[in-house]
Amino acid sequence: MYKKRTLPLFLFLFLLSLLLILLDNFGFLKSVRAGSEQITVPIRSVFYQTGQKVSQTISFAIHLQGLNEKNKQLESDLGQFQSLRVKLKVLEKENQALRQQLEAPLPPSVKFLPAKTLGLDRFLIIDKGEDDGVKPGMTVVSENRLVGKVVAATARTSQILLPPDPEAKIPAKSLSTNARGLALGSFGTKVIFSKVLQAETLQKDDLIVTAGDGYLPDLLIGKIIKVEKREVEPFQQAEVEPSLNYQQLENVFIVK
Amino acid sequence: MKYLIILLSILGLSFLESTVLPLNLIILPVICLAVRQRTDEALIMAFLAGMILDLSTGRILGLDSFFFLSLTLLIHLYQRRFQADRLRFLLPFTFLAVIINSTLLGGALTPVKLVINTALIIPARLFLQPFFKEEKQEQLEFA
Numbered sequence: 001m002y003k004k005r006t007l008p009l010f011l012f013l014f015l016l017s018l019l020l021i022l023l024d025n026f027g028f029l030k031s032v033r034a035g036s037e038q039i040t041v042p043i044r045s046v047f048y049q050t051g052q053k054v055s056q057t058i059s060f061a062i063h064l065q066g067l068n069e070k071n072k073q074l075e076s077d078l079g080q081f082q083s084l085r086v087k088l089k090v091l092e093k094e095n096q097a098l099r100q101q102l103e104a105p106l107p108p109s110v111k112f113l114p115a116k117t118l119g120l121d122r123f124l125i126i127d128k129g130e131d132d133g134v135k136p137g138m139t140v141v142s143e144n145r146l147v148g149k150v151v152a153a154t155a156r157t158s159q160i161l162l163p164p165d166p167e168a169k170i171p172a173k174s175l176s177t178n179a180r181g182l183a184l185g186s187f188g189t190k191v192i193f194s195k196v197l198q199a200e201t202l203q204k205d206d207l208i209v210t211a212g213d214g215y216l217p218d219l220l221i222g223k224i225i226k227v228e229k230r231e232v233e234p235f236q237q238a239e240v241e242p243s244l245n246y247q248q249l250e251n252v253f254i255v256k
Numbered sequence: 257m258k259y260l261i262i263l264l265s266i267l268g269l270s271f272l273e274s275t276v277l278p279l280n281l282i283i284l285p286v287i288c289l290a291v292r293q294r295t296d297e298a299l300i301m302a303f304l305a306g307m308i309l310d311l312s313t314g315r316i317l318g319l320d321s322f323f324f325l326s327l328t329l330l331i332h333l334y335q336r337r338f339q340a341d342r343l344r345f346l347l348p349f350t351f352l353a354v355i356i357n358s359t360l361l362g363g364a365l366t367p368v369k370l371v372i373n374t375a376l377i378i379p380a381r382l383f384l385q386p387f388f389k390e391e392k393q394e395q396l397e398f399a
Contacts, residue, residue, distance in 0.1 A: 006299070014326075021318040024316045024318060029317050036311045040311060043271055047272065120278060125274070
């Protein structure tokens, strides 16, 4: 009995899947997705936050022994930071005065939309979508650091392409030497600062920032940890450690 | 009742997969069901599991169902030849299925994740054991 009805059932489900793929691809299932997200988004949010707490607790337990040493180190760092803070305040005032003098405030069109992270698979998923005005191509930041770019948005969620993703190609430059190139994702775990001319200078520990071209300029991508230069090749490259731990991100901002 | 429990487990796994555990978790119950359940039941569960996963991850609706149905069909075609419910079949098959799934859907797959993902078929099989019927499995035949 099963044999007779198995093949038609398989074909029916197979064709139904194909039909759903087509309908979703052309945007006919947006209402279905929006309806399901009304239920799934709050649950995913709870799962993600709980997961983060569990992960932090486990991490704390594992690193408990090293925390004393780290605490001493941090105390000495704190003194240095306090003096830096004073310098920063002075610089802030100077900067403000210069801005007023040059009449060059930040563009009024740039607005930041706060969003919470919902999960991290290949893409980072956030709780803002088309209903909030999010569109593919928008840049996502955390402070002055680049989180990524929106690649897809549903009614209430969006998917963010992160710099370590193999599809990421970000026009970038090194901060101190101004060497220009492309920040390319590699294996979803690291970033390669590539396509840099041999004549340019790359230094270990130099910071890599966005160079504009579709992204806000001067957003921090990461720090050079290894320079790879071979004279026979037209370009040099460097391995970059991302400035953010994407698994620990909770709040990000979409640049509208 | 047993299908409700299995579906709720799949729902829970899909939330885990889309939030804190970036592994291909849903593929595990789909493979277990495909090797032990009747073909028609396994096909329906594969379709529903795919739909749940697509809805919770935000992927194109039907994409995972399409893959899981193909997987279930493949298992049923070769079930008797390879004694599909044995670990010596399940482990390499899960290994290959996870690689193909991650490649098709573009997930970041490291060797460590791949090994962990494959090994998880053992607890998944143990968890689903009480739900399996002992009756002889039916094979999908096109002839």
